[in-house]
Each structure stands twice: as C-alpha cells, then as structure tokens.
Amino acid sequence: MGKPTVSDRARPLEVVILDHTAQLGGAELALLRQMDALAARDDVVARVILFGNGPLVDRLRDHGHEVEVLPLRPGLRRMTRYEAARPATAAKSAAGAIPFVRRLAARLRQLDVDVVHTTSLKADLLGVPAVRLAGRPLVWHVHDRISRDYLPTPVVALVRGLAARAPRAVVANSRATAETLPGARGLVVAHPGLAPDQLAPAPRTRPATPVVGILGRIAPTKGQLEFVRAAAQVVRRHPEATFCIMGSPMFGHEEHEGEIRHEIARLGLDDHVELVGFSDDPAAELDAMTVAVHASPVPEPYGQVVAEAMARGVPVVATDAGGVPEIVTGGPVPVGWLVRPGDVDALAEAITAALDDPDEAERRGAAGWQRARTDLGIGPSTDTIVGLWREVAGRPGPSTHERPRVAIAHDYLTQRGGAERVVLALLRAFPDATVHTTLYDPAGTFPEFRDVDIRVSPLNRVGPLRRHHRAALPFLPLASSLLRIDADLVIASSSGWAHGFPTTGPKLVYCHAPARWLYQSERYLGGDPRRSPTGLALLALRAPLRRWDRRAAARADAYLANSRVVRDRVHEAYGIDAEVLPPPFAVDTTGERAPVDEGVELGPGYHLVVSRLLPYKNVDQVIEAFRGLPERLLVVGAGPLLEQLRAAAPDNVRIATDLTDAQMRWAYSHARALVAASHEDFGLSPLEAGAFGRPTLALRAGGYLDTIAEGVNGAFFDVPTGDAIRAAVVADRSATWDDAAIRAHVEAFSPNRFVERVRAAAARLAS
Known part of the structure; x- marks a missing residue:
C-alpha cells in the first residue's frame, strides 16, 4: 500500500x-x-x-x-x-x-x-x-x-x-x-469492554426475595445443567430461593434445552427453577438477582456475563478458569466467589454462602460495581484495537511529542528486589518513560535497566553510596527534594523517597510501604533502635524525616498501595485513601534450569526460602525450625546477616547467593514448598513459587494475606518462631497440593493485569 x-x-x-x-x-x-x-x-x-x-x-x-x-x-x-x-x-x-x-x-x-x-x-x-x-x-x-x-x-x-x-x-x-x-x-x-449504559448509576440494594440467576446462551459449555444440580442442594437450606435460567439455544444446541428441562423435573425443581428464554434487557434481569452465577464446566474465553453482573452491582459466583479470573480477581476486595469448573458441590456451597450472608454478598457486589466502573469499560479496548489497525495499515497515530510525557521515579536502583521488578513492569506499561532515582548501580540491579534512560541525583557520583545506599540516608531528603522531574505525569515507585521528588505534572504514587525506618523502626532493625548506632541515628533523624515524608505524601495527586496492609499503613501515616493494586510477578517457567551446587546433593523435595538476609525477614527462625528435622532447607539470599546465618545453620540447611535465573528456576521447581516467615508488605516469592506449582508455608500477616489462599496455594502459621514454623513443616508432610490450582491462582497477579490497571489509573489522573 x-x-x-x-x-x-x-x-x-x-x-x-x-x-x-x-x-x-x-x-x-x-x-x-x-x-x-x-x-x-x-x-x-x-x-x-x-x-x-x-x-x-x-x-x-x-x-x-x-x-x-x-x-x-x-x-x-x-x-x-x-x-x-x-x-x-x-x-x-x-x-x-x-x-x-x-x-x-x-x-x-x-x-x-x-x-x-x-x-x-x-x-x-x-x-x-x-x-x-x-x-x-x-x-x-x-x-x-x-x-x-x-x-x-x-x-x-x-x-x-x-x-x-x-x-x-x-x-x-x-x-x-x-x-x-x-x-x-x-x-x-483487548477485553470486550462495557458500554456506559451497562453500568448501574450506583451499587444497588439487594432484592427482597432470593433470586439466583444464570444468563447466557443455552449450551453444554455454559453450565446450565451444573446450575440446576447445584440448585437442588441450595434449596435444602434456602427453600424460599428461586432460580432463573435466561438464554436460548444457538448453533445446534436446541436439544440441550430439553436435557435441562428433564433434569429439572427429575430433581423435583419445577417450583424452583424456570427457563425464561432470551431477554432483550439483561440489565433488568440482572437487577432482579440476588446472586448471578457463571457455571461453565470448561474454561470460558472471557465470561462477559460476569462483567455485566458486576456492572449492575450483583454478587457473582463463577468458575475459576479461562478468562473469568481476569475479571473477578485483582482488586482490594473480593467481588464474588470462584469455584472449580464442573464441581457442583463447590458451586452449591458458594451460592449458599452468598445467601447465608447477604451483607457480605452485597459488599462483594459493590466491590464488583466499582471494579467494572473503573477497569472494565469499552474505552481502553477500543484504543488498543484502533492502535493495532493503524500499525498494520502503516498509518501512524499521533506523533510521540503529542502523547503525554510519562516519567517513573524510584528510590534507588541498587538492588534486585520486588520493588525493582515493579519499575520494570511500569516500563512495560510506559516504554517511552524516563526513570529518575537517587542512586543507580548497574552491577547491583537488574541488567534490563541498562537499556533505559535513567536520570540520577548528584549523590550518584559517590561510589560507596551506590553500593551501600543505607549509608546515604542523611543525604536522601535533600537529594530527593532536588530531583525535579519535568513530565506530564510522574509515577513514583516509593518506599520512602521517590514520592518526594518535585514534579511539574500530576504525581501518581505506587507505595510499597511508608518508610519502614520511620514508622516500623524496631521491626526494620530487628530490635530496640536504642541498642545500635544505626538505630540511635534513626531516632535522632526521625522527627524531621517524618515531617518531610508527610509533606511529600500530601503533594501526591493519587496513591496506589501494593496490598491491603500497606493501604492501611498509608492511611495511618498520611490520612490518604489508597487504591490497592498488587504488584506483578514475572517468572519464566519454561527457560533453562541449572542445579544449585552448594556442596551437597539437595535432590527434590527440600523446603525453600528466598529472601534478603535482614533481621525482619526472620530467616534465622526458619533455620532454627529445621534443626533436628529430616527435611532439608535451601535458603537463597544475601544481606548483612549472611555469615551469621551460615555459621548457625545445621547440616540439613544450605545458604546460596547470587544464583542465576536458570538456577532459580531449578530451585523453585525442585522444592517441596516455599517457607515465608517475614512481615512483608506484599511478598512476591509465594507467587513466584506458585508459577511452578509450589505451595507456600507463610506467616499469617501482611501481604501474604493477599497472595495466599489457604488450602489452594499455601498454609499459614501464626507467629514467626521456630516452633510455629516447625509445626507447619511437620503438618505439611501429609498435605497434597494441586499444581494446576496453584498456577491458576497466581495468574491473577500477572504482569498483563498489572499493566492494564496501572495504565487505567494513569489515564484517570491525566484526563
């Protein structure tokens, strides 16, 4: 052309x-x-x-x-x-x-x-x-x-x-x-977006009489038979409930409607279940429901009816497969109940749970309405498709200088941790963005940053500070205040400093945690701050740093928190209401795998810890838990406590540092389970383990409450002590785990989902 x-x-x-x-x-x-x-x-x-x-x-x-x-x-x-x-x-x-x-x-x-x-x-x-x-x-x-x-x-x-x-x-x-x-x-x-007229103007009030409905074309893949069989169980507890099947057969499935009617009669449900046919006004039908059910026994490509129910504020019970988890999961509050496809008992239990606790059901319905209103609209998918059309037609869209200039701010790029992975995910969402940071050590962080336009503060000229960023703490408030960013929109990835960088345009803060050294000093240091020179220095600086920190937070235009616990800490520290956006995990499970050689043949079935070796990570307690057990433990990490932990480790514990990606894939894939005992604001390692189908034994606290569904991809212990961790390891001996269910659970935290939501948040701020 x-x-x-x-x-x-x-x-x-x-x-x-x-x-x-x-x-x-x-x-x-x-x-x-x-x-x-x-x-x-x-x-x-x-x-x-x-x-x-x-x-x-x-x-x-x-x-x-x-x-x-x-x-x-x-x-x-x-x-x-x-x-x-x-x-x-x-x-x-x-x-x-x-x-x-x-x-x-x-x-x-x-x-x-x-x-x-x-x-x-x-x-x-x-x-x-x-x-x-x-x-x-x-x-x-x-x-x-x-x-x-x-x-x-x-x-x-x-x-x-x-x-x-x-x-x-x-x-x-x-x-x-x-x-x-x-x-x-x-x-x-490009998700099939919702039109504005599909959204209810506000979350609805629940109907007076329980009505459970399923909406969609009548076909074996849509789950009407499973819905009828679940209804037979639900009416035993809720005989007042009625069940509606809305839709008509298409594409040669007319005989399946007869099968459904026969099953209703066989189960004695003629007075409870009605086939009402195709509806020209699905919104009105949905508004009359107490619960909307999606029961497909095979994974659905998307699950449009789930999005439509959420748009009306109706609580949903849906199958946990295919595209449905992309709609239902990822927000700060559950928007419904997910069940295994084809599991009639689980479907009945979830419907019963929704009818047993109508307040909880309405809370989830309101959360679904909010998610539909902010994340599931038609605009983003239309932009994606039109942009693709332009690309294949050789018809470029607006020139680069006409697009909003986006910059990404980050505290310091000197480590290889979860926060740095978030910056890489932000760059995936905004590939033209510049990155602004106080310190940048190419050798200490991920190699992908070497291809990025990175702007640094004058502190970066001091080599020792690049390698030991904690020593720069007294200078970071000034350095952060001087790092002015000229952009139409700034996204600050912050756990203490980047939210304070001055900007010419709006600022969206993605908060990993309010500064731990200011608001959780004892946990951060692993003891009383008054008993160490570092702690005494922090105590001396804490009052002026807190004033600086709160002024910086007040200048932000919007806040995102990486977990519910961080959302609560943001409100406590700053009085700001933050939206929860879990960070993504990015693990290539298909790449090369190379054994970890730590002087012993680990073999399969060991337990694994992946952590920085800092006091608040409680790795010492995990090591102590394995003392005297037949199970083996592999600890992967580095930090100030490395030599101390190596000296204290029993014979069945090995500590490895500086593993390659291939070795990390081997470490995860050969483990029995991950052990996570730290007070994490989010904690990516359970998701990384889950990508390999491995469960996590975790402390019942912090961000693990967001990423671990008990009995699905892990189990909890209540305190980070050697005895409690040992009891969890022993209990896990008799547990069986479903690798596929674990992988399906962690997919809700995928990079694509993160990119979609952060782009939507940025678009709301830029509009």
Missing part, C-alpha cells in the same frame, strides 16, 4: 468488520458496543459485513451503523466446529466456500478499506483467502479459546497454524485466550 502520506495521516482510518453470524451471541453484542465506541471517534470509520441475516443487522442499523449482508450458504454458516473437523466435510466445505470467498474479495476491493477485521472463527478462516485476493491487511479478533477442551483437535491445529502467519495481527479477548495462541502474529489482548 506504499508509504503513508501527510493526507493519509489526516484522513480517518477505514475498516470493515466481518462476522459470519447475525445472531445475538456474546461476541456479536461486543461488536455492537465496539461499533458504538468507534462512532464517537473522528479518526476511524468502520462498517460491518455479515454473512447472514438476523437480529444483529437491525440492532446495528438502529444504532446508526453501516451494515450490509453478503449471504453465505446456510449449510456453511450453520456448520458446527465438530462437523468442520471431519476431513470429508471440511474438504467439501472448502470447495463450497470458493464462490463466496470470490464475492467477498470483490466487495473488499470495491470498498478499498485500510484494514479488514474478522470477529468470529468462521469469518477468520474465510477472511484469509478473501483478503489475499483483495490485497488488504487482515486482523483476527479471536473470541474462542483455541484449545482441545474447547475445539476439535484438527480445528485447533488449523487455527493456530494460520494465526502465526495469515493475519497481520491477532486480537484476543482475554489473556486466557491469548495463551491458547502460541506464536500468533502481533498478538494483543
């Missing part, structure tokens, strides 16, 4: 969107919302071509959108995925589709659009030869998980193979869908 000219950049981007069906499924309703959002923009013009007639045609036209129907033979349009997987049927279908592909290609050439965007699986496949003939770039929008639990194996192989080379780019409707498209070209994630 040639190099874009100035006039190309000025004119709106022209796009045609293809869908094989005009029936009102989830993807089609998402298309309608997307078209409404696109119509409000002046930089893109979109039209729709459907391969059949149906209610979506009238819906689009009623909303003022340009739509046309290019008929596909009914037999091809209605063919199921299982029929298409048969070789003879597939060959016959391909031959029968040739005339349609030619007509479609001719129409695309006639329209002369910049991009062709397909938004259903059949449209994806038919679009490949059509755009080749028309000479237009193709973008796939995939709304189905391309996996063998969702599609026949031949279809999975075909779609994955084409996704790697046929379209210019692929949009997945969730991270769960994206993970089923390994190697897909130009892959991005």
Whole structure:
C-alpha cells in the first residue's frame, strides 16, 4: 500500500468488520458496543459485513451503523466446529466456500478499506483467502479459546497454524485466550469492554426475595445443567430461593434445552427453577438477582456475563478458569466467589454462602460495581484495537511529542528486589518513560535497566553510596527534594523517597510501604533502635524525616498501595485513601534450569526460602525450625546477616547467593514448598513459587494475606518462631497440593493485569 502520506495521516482510518453470524451471541453484542465506541471517534470509520441475516443487522442499523449482508450458504454458516473437523466435510466445505470467498474479495476491493477485521472463527478462516485476493491487511479478533477442551483437535491445529502467519495481527479477548495462541502474529489482548449504559448509576440494594440467576446462551459449555444440580442442594437450606435460567439455544444446541428441562423435573425443581428464554434487557434481569452465577464446566474465553453482573452491582459466583479470573480477581476486595469448573458441590456451597450472608454478598457486589466502573469499560479496548489497525495499515497515530510525557521515579536502583521488578513492569506499561532515582548501580540491579534512560541525583557520583545506599540516608531528603522531574505525569515507585521528588505534572504514587525506618523502626532493625548506632541515628533523624515524608505524601495527586496492609499503613501515616493494586510477578517457567551446587546433593523435595538476609525477614527462625528435622532447607539470599546465618545453620540447611535465573528456576521447581516467615508488605516469592506449582508455608500477616489462599496455594502459621514454623513443616508432610490450582491462582497477579490497571489509573489522573 506504499508509504503513508501527510493526507493519509489526516484522513480517518477505514475498516470493515466481518462476522459470519447475525445472531445475538456474546461476541456479536461486543461488536455492537465496539461499533458504538468507534462512532464517537473522528479518526476511524468502520462498517460491518455479515454473512447472514438476523437480529444483529437491525440492532446495528438502529444504532446508526453501516451494515450490509453478503449471504453465505446456510449449510456453511450453520456448520458446527465438530462437523468442520471431519476431513470429508471440511474438504467439501472448502470447495463450497470458493464462490463466496470470490464475492467477498470483490466487495473488499470495491470498498478499498485500510484494514479488514474478522470477529468470529468462521469469518477468520474465510477472511484469509478473501483478503489475499483483495490485497488488504487482515486482523483476527479471536473470541474462542483455541484449545482441545474447547475445539476439535484438527480445528485447533488449523487455527493456530494460520494465526502465526495469515493475519497481520491477532486480537484476543482475554489473556486466557491469548495463551491458547502460541506464536500468533502481533498478538494483543483487548477485553470486550462495557458500554456506559451497562453500568448501574450506583451499587444497588439487594432484592427482597432470593433470586439466583444464570444468563447466557443455552449450551453444554455454559453450565446450565451444573446450575440446576447445584440448585437442588441450595434449596435444602434456602427453600424460599428461586432460580432463573435466561438464554436460548444457538448453533445446534436446541436439544440441550430439553436435557435441562428433564433434569429439572427429575430433581423435583419445577417450583424452583424456570427457563425464561432470551431477554432483550439483561440489565433488568440482572437487577432482579440476588446472586448471578457463571457455571461453565470448561474454561470460558472471557465470561462477559460476569462483567455485566458486576456492572449492575450483583454478587457473582463463577468458575475459576479461562478468562473469568481476569475479571473477578485483582482488586482490594473480593467481588464474588470462584469455584472449580464442573464441581457442583463447590458451586452449591458458594451460592449458599452468598445467601447465608447477604451483607457480605452485597459488599462483594459493590466491590464488583466499582471494579467494572473503573477497569472494565469499552474505552481502553477500543484504543488498543484502533492502535493495532493503524500499525498494520502503516498509518501512524499521533506523533510521540503529542502523547503525554510519562516519567517513573524510584528510590534507588541498587538492588534486585520486588520493588525493582515493579519499575520494570511500569516500563512495560510506559516504554517511552524516563526513570529518575537517587542512586543507580548497574552491577547491583537488574541488567534490563541498562537499556533505559535513567536520570540520577548528584549523590550518584559517590561510589560507596551506590553500593551501600543505607549509608546515604542523611543525604536522601535533600537529594530527593532536588530531583525535579519535568513530565506530564510522574509515577513514583516509593518506599520512602521517590514520592518526594518535585514534579511539574500530576504525581501518581505506587507505595510499597511508608518508610519502614520511620514508622516500623524496631521491626526494620530487628530490635530496640536504642541498642545500635544505626538505630540511635534513626531516632535522632526521625522527627524531621517524618515531617518531610508527610509533606511529600500530601503533594501526591493519587496513591496506589501494593496490598491491603500497606493501604492501611498509608492511611495511618498520611490520612490518604489508597487504591490497592498488587504488584506483578514475572517468572519464566519454561527457560533453562541449572542445579544449585552448594556442596551437597539437595535432590527434590527440600523446603525453600528466598529472601534478603535482614533481621525482619526472620530467616534465622526458619533455620532454627529445621534443626533436628529430616527435611532439608535451601535458603537463597544475601544481606548483612549472611555469615551469621551460615555459621548457625545445621547440616540439613544450605545458604546460596547470587544464583542465576536458570538456577532459580531449578530451585523453585525442585522444592517441596516455599517457607515465608517475614512481615512483608506484599511478598512476591509465594507467587513466584506458585508459577511452578509450589505451595507456600507463610506467616499469617501482611501481604501474604493477599497472595495466599489457604488450602489452594499455601498454609499459614501464626507467629514467626521456630516452633510455629516447625509445626507447619511437620503438618505439611501429609498435605497434597494441586499444581494446576496453584498456577491458576497466581495468574491473577500477572504482569498483563498489572499493566492494564496501572495504565487505567494513569489515564484517570491525566484526563
């Protein structure tokens, strides 16, 4: 299409969107919302071509959108995925589709659009030869998980193979869908966003009579049978409850509705369960529910009905698989109950719990409404898709100088810890950002920072301070006050200093913790501050430093906290209400693994500690707990207590330092469990262990309460003493852990989720 000219950049981007069906499924309703959002923009013009007639045609036209129907033979349009997987049927279908592909290609050439965007699986496949003939770039929008639990194996192989080379780019409707498209070209994630009119104006009040509902197309993958079977258990405790099944069968699943009716009669639920059919007003139906249920026995690609229920403030019970955890998890307050797919007993227990405690259910419903209002709107997904269209069309958007200039502030880059990983995640969200810090030691922190534009304070010229940042404490208030940042938006990653850097634009603080040396001095030092020179120095400086610290906090425009406990500490220290945004974990579980050689053959099944060796980490107590036990312990870490701990360690304990990434992967993958005994503000190590399917035995305190679900990815002990830790290790001997469930739990803390939420927070501040 040639190099874009100035006039190309000025004119709106022209796009045609293809869908094989005009029936009102989830993807089609998402298309309608997307078209409404696109119509409000002046930089893109979109039209729709459907391969059949149906209610979506009238819906689009009623909303003022340009739509046309290019008929596909009914037999091809209605063919199921299982029929298409048969070789003879597939060959016959391909031959029968040739005339349609030619007509479609001719129409695309006639329209002369910049991009062709397909938004259903059949449209994806038919679009490949059509755009080749028309000479237009193709973008796939995939709304189905391309996996063998969702599609026949031949279809999975075909779609994955084409996704790697046929379209210019692929949009997945969730991270769960994206993970089923390994190697897909130009892959991005854009959740089906909620339209403004789907959001209730405020969290609702609960209905007077318990109504439990399930909303969605009737099909075996949607869980209506599981819902009915769970209802049979719930009515034993709540005989006043009624159950509604809203939706109609599509795509050859008409017989399944008969199976559902038969199951209702068999279980004697005719007076409790009603099939009410398709609803034109799902918001009204949702508003009447006490609890909304998503019961899919297989992982759903996204789970739009869950987002819609949250938008109305309705508490949700949903299956913990596929794209649903991306919607439900990640906020400071649970927005519902997650249960294992296909587990009717767990589904019934969760519904019963919601009905047993209506106050808790409404609290979760209100949290879901808040999350839908701030994180699940249509705007971000539209921006992502339009940006992708521009990229594949060779039509650049606004120049760099027109975008807001974002800078990232951080206390000091001298270590390899969780806070430094957060800075790398912020750079993933804002790749053009500069980084401003008091001290930078390239050898002491992650090598990825060497490719970043880093601005430092004059203190950085003093080499010993770069290597021993704690010695710089008396000078850091002045250095921080002089580190002025000129940017449209500053995101400060702070546990004591970066929130005090002066800025010309708004400042969003991501708080790892209010300065521990000011507000938790005894815990930070591991004892009474009056008994050490460092502690006495801190006591002498504490009053002026606290005044400086609180003035710095007051100048921020918004605060994010990395856990609920830090949120509470921020309020206690500064009187500021912070939103909770858990930090991401980033572990490559697929890379090379190299054994840890510490003088003994560790073998599999040892317990693991990954920690800086500081007093408040309580590593000494973990080591003491293993004294005399048959279990082995590997401690990975470095710090001031290294030699002291090595000298005290019994024969079944080894301490390793400076491990490579390959050795860390080996250490996690061969461990029986992680042991975490410190008072952490968040604590990334349980998530890193969970990525390898390993549980954590943790102190019941701090950020571990956010990252560990007891019985799912770990167990707790109540005090950080050798006796309590030893008891937890002994109790763990008889425990069994589900590796898949552990991995699924930690996915809620993925880097993609963090990037989405921090971008949304920044956008709210910049708007």
